[in-house]
Amino acid sequence: MNLPIDITYSCQSVGENSERPDMSGVDKDGREIVLCEMKFYAGLTSNQPNAYLDRLIKENGKALIYQIFRVMDLKRG
Numbered sequence: 001m002n003l004p005i006d007i008t009y010s011c012q013s014v015g016e017n018s019e020r021p022d023m024s025g026v027d028k029d030g031r032e033i034v035l036c037e038m039k040f041y042a043g044l045t046s047n048q049p050n051a052y053l054d055r056l057i058k059e060n061g062k063a064l065i066y067q068i069f070r071v072m073d074l075k076r077g
Contacts, residue, residue: 003062007034019051032059038067 007025013032014020025034035052037044044066052064 001062003034004028009034015051015055017051017054019047019055021052031061032056033062034065035061035063036065036067 004027006028009023009025011023012020013024021035022038023034023036024032025036027033032055035056037048037052049064049066055061056064
């Protein structure tokens with residue numbers, strides 16, 4: 001996948017259907033081409049993947065990135 005070098009990123013950009021990815025990237029022509037969702041201790045809602053994909057398709061987007069972090073609690077003993 002080839003992404004342009006000059007992408008402008010913003011946080012919590014709300015879409016037409018009130019979807020709100022954690023981060024989105026816009027190319028020099030103003031097209032939203034990257035959406036990112038980071039999760040800590042939680043999974044995706046049923047709406048997130050579909051709404052984000054629809055949003056990218058509308059803009060001819062390139063990438064949908066999900067990062068799910070799982071952290072185990074460690075006990076010292």
